[in-house]
Amino acid sequence: MLIYLLRRLLLAILVIVSVxxxxxxxxxxxxxxxxxxxxxxxxxxxxxxxxxERLELDQPLYNQYFRFVxxxxxxxxxxxxxxxxxxxxxxxTFLPATLELVIASTLMAIIIGIPVGVLAGAKHGGWxxxxxxxxxxxxVSFPTFWLALVLQLFFFGTLHRLFPLSSRISNNVAxxxxxxxxxxxxxxxxxxxxxxxxxRDAVWHIILPTLTLATYPISLTLRMTRAAMxxxxxxxxxxxxxxxxxxxxxxxxxYALKNAIVPTxxxxxxxxxxxxxxxxxxxxxxxxxxxxxxxxxxxxNVDFPVIVAVTLIVTLFFVSINLFVDIIQAFLDPRxxxx
Amino acid sequence: xxxxxxxxxxxxxxxxxxxxxRRDPLAVVSSLIIMIMILSAIFAPLLTSRAAEGLGxxxxxxxxxxxxxxxxxxxxHLGRDLYARVLFGGRTALGMGFLIVFGAVLxxxxxxxIAGYFGGWLDEVIMRVxxxxxxxxxxxxxIAIASALGPNLTNAAIAIALTWWPWYTRIVRAQALALRExxxxxxxxxxxxxxxxxxxxxxxxxxxxxxxxxxxxDLGSAILTAAALSFLGLGVQPPTPxxxxxxxxxxxxxxxxxxxxxxxxxxxxxxxxAFNLLGDSVQDANK
Numbered sequence: 001m002l003i004y005l006l007r008r009l010l011l012a013i014l015v016i017v018s019v020x021x022x023x024x025x026x027x028x029x030x031x032x033x034x035x036x037x038x039x040x041x042x043x044x045x046x047x048x049x050x051x052x053e054r055l056e057l058d059q060p061l062y063n064q065y066f067r068f069v070x071x072x073x074x075x076x077x078x079x080x081x082x083x084x085x086x087x088x089x090x091x092x093t094f095l096p097a098t099l100e101l102v103i104a105s106t107l108m109a110i111i112i113g114i115p116v117g118v119l120a121g122a123k124h125g126g127w128x129x130x131x132x133x134x135x136x137x138x139x140v141s142f143p144t145f146w147l148a149l150v151l152q153l154f155f156f157g158t159l160h161r162l163f164p165l166s167s168r169i170s171n172n173v174a175x176x177x178x179x180x181x182x183x184x185x186x187x188x189x190x191x192x193x194x195x196x197x198x199x200r201d202a203v204w205h206i207i208l209p210t211l212t213l214a215t216y217p218i219s220l221t222l223r224m225t226r227a228a229m230x231x232x233x234x235x236x237x238x239x240x241x242x243x244x245x246x247x248x249x250x251x252x253x254x255y256a257l258k259n260a261i262v263p264t265x266x267x268x269x270x271x272x273x274x275x276x277x278x279x280x281x282x283x284x285x286x287x288x289x290x291x292x293x294x295x296x297x298x299x300x301n302v303d304f305p306v307i308v309a310v311t312l313i314v315t316l317f318f319v320s321i322n323l324f325v326d327i328i329q330a331f332l333d334p335r336x337x338x339x
Numbered sequence: 340x341x342x343x344x345x346x347x348x349x350x351x352x353x354x355x356x357x358x359x360x361r362r363d364p365l366a367v368v369s370s371l372i373i374m375i376m377i378l379s380a381i382f383a384p385l386l387t388s389r390a391a392e393g394l395g396x397x398x399x400x401x402x403x404x405x406x407x408x409x410x411x412x413x414x415x416h417l418g419r420d421l422y423a424r425v426l427f428g429g430r431t432a433l434g435m436g437f438l439i440v441f442g443a444v445l446x447x448x449x450x451x452x453i454a455g456y457f458g459g460w461l462d463e464v465i466m467r468v469x470x471x472x473x474x475x476x477x478x479x480x481x482i483a484i485a486s487a488l489g490p491n492l493t494n495a496a497i498a499i500a501l502t503w504w505p506w507y508t509r510i511v512r513a514q515a516l517a518l519r520e521x522x523x524x525x526x527x528x529x530x531x532x533x534x535x536x537x538x539x540x541x542x543x544x545x546x547x548x549x550x551x552x553x554x555x556x557d558l559g560s561a562i563l564t565a566a567a568l569s570f571l572g573l574g575v576q577p578p579t580p581x582x583x584x585x586x587x588x589x590x591x592x593x594x595x596x597x598x599x600x601x602x603x604x605x606x607x608x609x610x611x612x613a614f615n616l617l618g619d620s621v622q623d624a625n626k
Contacts, residue, residue, distance in 0.1 A: 007370075016472040137619055142611075143563055143607045146607060280478070311479050315475060318474065
């Protein structure tokens with residue numbers, strides 16, 4: 001067990017080191033001339049030379065890399081070429097918005113995906129199984145950005161402006177019912193402030209983006225739970241429980257699910273990590289002020305330091321979540337250690 | 340986007356597929372859709388009288404015309420017939436899909452064959468690199484690479500393929516491990532054929548069929564990811580017709596001109612769904 005955990009930890013560290021190398025190359029080596037980008041539009045050759053010195057591009061490559069790593073370790077993610085803001089501060093404001101969205105959609109995947117998956121697996125080949133099969137394949141086939149537009153058309157156009165189309169909160173609510181930013185999660189901050197008008201408004205705003213983002217994890221969770229249930233239900237101890245005359249509901253949700261949940265947890269962890277990047281497309285459409293909006297603006301402005309910093313941060317999350325899932329899995333099902 | 344097809348732990352036995360698939364109506368339907376898509380991409384110029392508009396020639400007099408008999412899908416912001424654009428966009432989408440998967444196989448398969456055939460420390464190193472590569476968030480890495488290389492069709496395909504190859508390394512390695520023990524490989528070895536000749540001549544051809552099956556099934560995810568990059572402005576550039584880029588441009592005119600995003604978006608959805616459905620049926624047939 002200990003060796004397994006150490007191996008996992010080592011791999012995670014290896015990943016983080018290679019991420020720093022890859023992002024370094026993306027930022028400093030591939031672009032034709034970072035100094036020209038930094039100097040802004042139509043720079044003079046003096047400006048470019050000054051920028052080159054400032055960015056230390058005249059140093060040997062390995063020196064540049066060590067400086068890059070040193071700055072990151074000091075918590076300095078650099079400054080945006082475009083706005084000249086410190087990127088770390090920017091990320092601190094944008095990250096909670098993305099996390100709020102991703103957590104909400106993961107919760108949705110748990111609430112919908114697991115129970116429906118259990119029921120579909122219970123009647124293997126039944127109508128629910130067939131229907132959810134097609135629905136969940138459709139769910140992973142939707143281009144996120146297009147699903148967002150369809151939902152907007154349906155809920156805003158057809159259902160008479162039931163849900164708002166963009167941003168995290170209405171302007172007038174932000175103006176007249178403002179609340180202090182404590183966690184950066186609006187759903188939590190509004191509750192902490194006891195501001196229910198703003199809370200309701202924030203809930204209303206998060207529904208459509210969450211629904212869009214959750215389609216993929218719901219489908220994934222559902223299919224995984226179903227597959228694991230089909231397998232678990234064929235075990236002998238389930239037959240024994242049935243022979244004892246235990247109620248079907250207890251068999252499904254108490255005995256079978258407990259064993260079927262392990263692969264589902266892995267998928268949930270994975271889809272949480274995937275959703276961090278999936279959220280980018282959703283944020284663009286719903287003007288959700290998160291990391292995705294931040295990075296797409298950076299793409300538009302060819303603002304490499306921002307793209308690199310976001311890649312680095314999200315990969316850190318990605319790796320930590322995977323590590324966390326591996327550890328949980330090893331505790332829940334010691335057999336994985338032996339594989 | 341690839342997790343879905345990966346999480347069912349399936350193995351391929353291509354010989355057994357057709358008989359099972361014929362019994363599965365979804366497999367028949369999805370294969371039909373895929374065939375229609377491929378044929379209409381190949382014969383696109385014959386299926387529309389507005390091929391020039393499909394390839395990008397503007398037609399300002401019919402700017403944003405709603406769907407009608409003349410334009411069954413309506414027209415875009417430059418007056419181009421959207422039916423023709425979507426039709427020619429199919430070429431881009433399928434082409435991108437093939438390019439991505441082909442690139443990933445080209446990187447991944449030889450690495451897998453080397454790892455599986457030689458074993459030992461080489462295997463250990465290649466597989467750890469594979470683990471690391473799989474630990475990157477794929478879309479984000481593709482975004483970073485595509486923006487560094489500069490946005491165009493080939494670079495987007497390269498960027499995505501660079502996040503995709505490890506899956507093929509894993510498949511091919513598993514196959515190569517088994518092949519290594521087979522008598523004909525041993526025989527080649529004994530008569531003095533070199534290691535790399537064995538890999539190129541005997542291992543790779545024998546792992547080709549599971550790789551091809553897997554590659555076909557991956558086309559759906561490849562098309563979806565390519566569309567996402569194009570939507571972000573990092574993929575195919577105008578005037579080349581591309582579904583993701585059409586949705587991205589059409590978004591400005593949404594929801595008043597709903598047709599601009601609806602038809603290309605539906606095309607992405609149908610293409611991806613068809614490949615995913617077929618993939619799901621193939622997995623079922625192999626259980």
